[in-house]
Amino acid sequence: MLTTPITAALVRGALDLEYTERGVLPHRLPARARQQIPDGQLAMTESQPSGVRLAFRTAATIVELDVIATKRVYAGFPARPDGVHELLVDGKLAGQASVTEGDTFTIDMATGTVESKPGPVRTLRFTDLPGDDKDVEIWLPHDETTLLVALRTDAAVHSAQSGGRKTWLHHGSSISHGSNAATPTGTWPATAAALAGVDLINLGFGGSALLDPFTARAMRDTAADLISVKIGINLVNSDGMRLRMFGPAVHGFLDTIREGHPTTPLLVVSPILCPIHEHTPGPCEFDPDGLREGKIRFRATGDPAETRAGKLTLTTIRGELARIVKERSTTDPNLSYLDGLELYGEADHADLPLPDDLHPDAATHRLMGERFARLAFDSEGAWATHEARPGV
Structure with missing residues (x-):
């Protein structure tokens, strides 16, 4: 399997990428804006990658993505469903996957307290993809902050072209x-x-x-x-x-x-x-x-x-x-x-x-x-x- 660095050339829908010791965190607001955010609500939601996706061209039949998800837990409320990752091939849905573990962010609405706990890296694996050259997108969960740790494929990855789309x-x-x-x-x-x-x-x-x-x-x-x-x-x-x-x-x-x-x-x-x-x-x-x-x-x-x-x-x-x-x-x-x-x-x-x-x-x-x-x-x-x- 080949490992491809996760860079801005592979990420669409984000305005900034934050490179941390644990992985790459897509942001939907740039760093200057984030410095002016007045509350935790927006700080949390701008890091949730709604519309953010990895996009590349490859002949790979296997794609693996290592991630660290952030699981929000609201004390006293029903458990939230796990975020969904969707893989598209030439614009058509070809697979879905979730991870059940990750960093935990527990919010007590009654007291206003927040407790965070680090979690493990987990791997999403998509197999049996067509072996010809194709456009692949991996849409990240719209409501679950996700650190991107590693992208692996069984064939080389190239930057996808926009195809003239607006x-x-x-x-x-x-x-x-x-x-x-x-x-x-x-x-x-x-x-x-x-x-x-x-x-x-x-x-x-x-x-x-x-x-x-x-x-x-x-x-x-x-x-x-x-x-x-x-x-x-x-x-x-x-x-x-x-x-x-x-x-x-x-x-x-x-x-x-x-x-x-x-x-x-x-x-x-x-x-x-x-x-x-x-x-x-x-x-x-x-x-x-x-x-x-x-x-x-x-x-x-x-x-x-x-x-x-x-x-x-x-x-x-x-x-x-x-x-x-x-x-x-x-x-x-x-x-x-x-x-x-x-x-x-x-x-x-x-x-x-x-x-x-x-x-x-x-x-x-x-x-x-x-x-x-x-x-x-x-x-x-x-x-x-x-x-x-x-x-x-």
């Missing part, structure tokens, strides 16, 4: 990150990217789509042909901003992106339906009745009357985003707006309710991905009339 850079919340999706290629952005034939960089961060300036700067400095930002749910369920601050913050976020991508097609996407927050502000919390039943559900704790004082709801945010995009598009013809209710709305909720009252399930991720591919990428979609011009 790069789509997307930012959003836990829904974009992939919460409740079953597999890394099953998140709605990964589904849309596959259908559209584009290369995805997914900056969806669980709980952390908060219009952070360092995220906007990271997007400004990342080359892309198409850019989308999905704004809203985290601002409501964190109760982190009032209406007076929201508009200028959106403008500032978009202005920063435009510094590096002045003419790149840019799509602003408003929140999908979430009944608990449509007319009720945050903050959001775990539903204690659900916890007593051994189930994770969420509830909104704000008072709808507080919207008069500037507290945000999803309904308010959709209206503001539509207004902002309409005003800016008079001088920015490559800026578009997509109402999130077109991805998941009232009729969809009747058939596919949010299982925890906040995040879509695997089937809904698929539905949203299919709809985004049509509404954004198709010949009559939001990006159809815009010429993609990469930024620096």
